[in-house]
Each structure stands twice: as C-alpha cells, then as structure tokens.
Amino acid sequence: MEQEDPRTRILDAAEELFYGQGVQAVGMDAVRAASGMTMRRVYQHFPSKGDLVEAYLRRRDGRWRASLALYVSRAGGSPREQLLAVFDWLGEWFAEPGFRGCAFVNALGELGAASPGVVAAARHHKTEFNAYLAGLAEAAGAPPATAVHLSLLAEGAITSAAVHGDPTAAADAQEAARLLLDAAVPAR
Amino acid sequence: MEQEDPRTRILDAAEELFYGQGVQAVGMDAVRAASGMTMRRVYQHFPSKGDLVEAYLRRRDGRWRASLALYVSRAGGSPREQLLAVFDWLGEWFAEPGFRGCAFVNALGELGAASPGVVAAARHHKTEFNAYLAGLAEAAGAPPATAVHLSLLAEGAITSAAVHGDPTAAADAQEAARLLLDAAVPAR
DNA sequence: CGTCGGCGAGAACGATCGTTCTCGCCGTGC
DNA sequence: GCACGGCGAGAACGATCGTTCTCGCCGACG
Numbered sequence: 001m002e003q004e005d006p007r008t009r010i011l012d013a014a015e016e017l018f019y020g021q022g023v024q025a026v027g028m029d030a031v032r033a034a035s036g037m038t039m040r041r042v043y044q045h046f047p048s049k050g051d052l053v054e055a056y057l058r059r060r061d062g063r064w065r066a067s068l069a070l071y072v073s074r075a076g077g078s079p080r081e082q083l084l085a086v087f088d089w090l091g092e093w094f095a096e097p098g099f100r101g102c103a104f105v106n107a108l109g110e111l112g113a114a115s116p117g118v119v120a121a122a123r124h125h126k127t128e129f130n131a132y133l134a135g136l137a138e139a140a141g142a143p144p145a146t147a148v149h150l151s152l153l154a155e156g157a158i159t160s161a162a163v164h165g166d167p168t169a170a171a172d173a174q175e176a177a178r179l180l181l182d183a184a185v186p187a188r
Numbered sequence: 189m190e191q192e193d194p195r196t197r198i199l200d201a202a203e204e205l206f207y208g209q210g211v212q213a214v215g216m217d218a219v220r221a222a223s224g225m226t227m228r229r230v231y232q233h234f235p236s237k238g239d240l241v242e243a244y245l246r247r248r249d250g251r252w253r254a255s256l257a258l259y260v261s262r263a264g265g266s267p268r269e270q271l272l273a274v275f276d277w278l279g280e281w282f283a284e285p286g287f288r289g290c291a292f293v294n295a296l297g298e299l300g301a302a303s304p305g306v307v308a309a310a311r312h313h314k315t316e317f318n319a320y321l322a323g324l325a326e327a328a329g330a331p332p333a334t335a336v337h338l339s340l341l342a343e344g345a346i347t348s349a350a351v352h353g354d355p356t357a358a359a360d361a362q363e364a365a366r367l368l369l370d371a372a373v374p375a376r
Numbered sequence: 377c378g379t380c381g382g383c384g385a386g387a388a389c390g391a392t393c394g395t396t397c398t399c400g401c402c403g404t405g406c
Numbered sequence: 407g408c409a410c411g412g413c414g415a416g417a418a419c420g421a422t423c424g425t426t427c428t429c430g431c432c433g434a435c436g
Contacts, residue, residue: 022212022298022300025298101293101296101297102347105289106297108289108351109295109350110210110298111210113210114213122351123352126348126352145360149360149361149363149364149367152348152361152364153344155344155347156345159290162296163292163310164311172336173337173340176336176337176341179337179367179372180368182371183370183371
C-alpha cells in the first residue's frame with residue numbers, strides 16, 4: 001500500500017507536517033523521516049525548502065478545489081442548492097481531525113512577508129475559489145456581488161472554525177448565505 | 189519623544205516585528221535592537237520569548253478592541269448604524285500600511301499547534317469581538333444569529349483583505365451586512 | 377573481472393536561534 | 407576610601423536549522 005512515487009511520498013509527508021505544525025516549525029529532517037527517504041532524495045526532488053513549500057501549496061490547492069467541486073457536483077440540485085452545498089462541504093472539512101484552518105492563510109501569515117511565492121499561491125487559491133463561487137452564483141441568477149458576499153462568509157467560517165475549533169461555523173455561514181440568496185434572487 | 193517605560197518599548201518593538209514578519213521569523217535580538225535595550229533588560233521583563241509573544245497578543249487585543257469601540261461609539265447613530273460602522277473601521281484598518289491580517293490568526297497558524305497560550309489568546313480575542321457584535325446587534329433589534337452572521341462577514345473580510353491586499357473587502361462585507369440586517373430587523 | 381556511477385545512511389558545516397554568562401564600569405552605603 | 411550590587415555591551419553556549427559532503431556499497435557495462 002506504499003506510494004511508489006518518491007515525489008508523492010515527500011509531498012504527502014510535507015503536507016501533513018506543514019499543515020499540522022506550521023511550516024517553520026517543521027525541519028527538513030522531519031519531512032525526510034516521515035517520507036521514509038534519504039536526505040539526498042528529498043533535495044533531488046525539491047532543491048530547497050522553499051520549493052517544497054510552494055509545491056505543497058500548489059498541490060493542496062488543486063486537491064482542495066477538486067474535492068469541493070466534486071462534492072458540489074455530486075450534490076446535484078439547482079445552482080442555488082449547489083451554492084449552499086459548498087457550506088456543507090466546508091462543514092465536513094472543519095470536522096476532520098487535525099483541521100487547522102486554511103493552509104494558505106496560515107502559510108501567508110508565517111512566510112508571506114518574506115516569500116512572494118507563498119503570497120502568489122495564496123492569492124491564486126482564493127481567487128480561484130471566488131471564481132468558482134461566482135460561476136455558481138451566476139448560474140443561480142444571483143448578481144456578482146452576492147458571490148463576493150458568499151465568499152466572505154466562507155472565508156469567515158474557515159477562520160472561525162479554526163480559531164474556536166467549532167465546525168458549526170459552516171452551518172452559521174450557510175444560514176447567512178441562504179438569507180443573502182433569498183434577498184438577491186427574486187422569487188421566480 | 190521616547191517612551192520611558194521599558195516594558196512599553198519592548199512591546200512596541202515586538203508588536204511591530206512580530207506582526208510585520210511573523211513570530212518565528214523574528215529573533216529576540218531583533219526585538220532587543222528595535223527596542224534599543226540590552227538583552228538583560230528584555231529578559232528581565234519577559235523571561236522567555238513565549239511570554240513576550242503572549243504579552244504582545246494580550247496588549248494588541250485590548251488596543252484593537254478599544255480602538256474599534258471608540259470609533260463605533262464616536263460614529264454615533266442608531267445601533268444599526270453602529271453595526272455598520274464596524275465595517276468602516278475595518279476598512280480603515282485594512283488600508284493602513286503594513287496591514288497583514290489578523291495578528292491572532294497569524295500567530296495561531298504559526299504557533300497554535302504547540303502553544304496553548306496563543307490558542308487561548310486567539311479564542312479570547314475572537315470571542316470578545318463576537319460578544320461586542322452581539323451586544324450591538326441586540327440593541328439594533330436583530331436576533332443573535334444575525335450577530336454571528338456579521339462576525340463571519342467581518343472575519344472573512346479581514347482574511348480576504350490580507351490575502352489580496354485589497355481593503356475593499358470591508359465595503360463588500362458591509363454591503364452584505366446591510367442586506368442581512370434588512371432581512372433580520374423587520375421595518376418599524 | 378574491473379571500473380565506475382549512483383545510492384543509502386548519516387556526519388559535517390555554517391548560520392541562526394533562545395538564553396545565559398562574563399567582564400568592566402559606575403553609583404551608592406558604610 | 408572602599409567594597410559591592412547592578413547595569414550595558416556583547417560574547418558564549420548548546421540546540422537546531424537548511425544544506426552539502428563523505429564514505430562504503432552495489433549493480434551495470436565493457
């Protein structure tokens with residue numbers, strides 16, 4: 001059941017450690033040990049810790065958004081129901097053991113001041129998420145401003161759940177989203 | 189014009205450095221240099237870096253909430269207008285040079301996994317902020333759920349402004365807050 | 377069979393961190 | 407006048423970090 005691809009093994013270890021403990025708190029040797037590799041192999045695939053961090057964020061962005069899109073598309077229903085399903089997905093994420101908020105926000109707070117790559121990764125992640133919400137909102141007949149409002153609610157829910165360790169922020173945000181959608185999309 | 193209180197000088201330096209660059213990225217020697225003190229004096233007032241970090245967060249919490257409350261109280265107007273003034277204040281904060289998001293969220297992402305004191309400080313900060321909003325909401329005749337919704341919007345605006353470097357998140361959140369208040373507080 | 381290139385394992389290196397210690401100096405109390 | 411306690415300045419210490427190097431081994435190829 002072991003991953004045979006070294007790159008994947010390293011990224012798996014890095015993701016678990018970086019997300020769980022923060023980037024600066026994790027040494028390269030910890031990544032090496034957790035991935036069951038030798039130091040030489042690690043640096044062969046990622047020439048520096050910065051490269052590894054950016055690769056970790058890039059992969060996480062792709063997986064995160066793919067998981068969300070898959071969940072929402074499977075939820076089916078109207079565009080409006082899909083928009084609300086986003087918050088169901090958030091709620092499941094918040095309830096996962098080891099949930100520690102948004103990896104991009106955390107990395108940005110830690111390294112943003114000194115690492116343009118991390119800033120770019122975080123902005124890209126959030127921009128793509130907002131664009132995804134905007135697409136759903138448009139399909140639901142809501143104005144672009146509503147998509148912005150919903151993205152703020154989602155963002156706030158992530159932070160709130162992380163700080164208080166309480167997944168119910170997702171349901172609260174969903175409730176607010178419902179009200180905003182009711183106000184923004186005139187009954188047909 | 190120099191501060192004569194050593195504790196204040198150290199905390200001033202620590203706040204600027206910790207907030208601007210992240211806690212782990214700032215060494216004690218940088219704090220010492222920026223405060224114009226000797227190492228002995230620094231450790232005399234804060235026996236460890238952890239103590240300094242917690243003192244930094246505690247003082248920032250008090251100042252942050254006092255500044256908000258002062259702004260809102262001066263804004264006068266109805267409770268509803270005061271609630272909306274919270275987002276004006278956020279907008280001014282976001283536009284300050286060096287704004288880097290919520291210090292507590294940043295510290296939590298960096299150190300939370302290993303520092304119960306930081307977790308407690310962040311929770312306290314957010315809990316007090318939510319309580320403040322709840323008080324305003326109650327005065328405005330809005331149900332408690334609305335206060336939760338507004339706090340999520342505010343939280344989301346902070347994060348969004350930090351990630352994108354764009355203060356308009358405050359105005360967006362205010363717009364959503366207005367809609368939620370319209371829906372929650374029946375016209376009199 | 378001999379040579380060589382690449383690998384695993386881990387030591388080594390230089391930098392930096394948090395924290396403490398040394399040393400020389402100066403003001404104060406007997 | 408003199409011992410002494412506290413201070414500034416910064417060196418020192420031990421730990422840890424990111425990164426590189428060494429060394430012994432093994433398998434491929436002529």
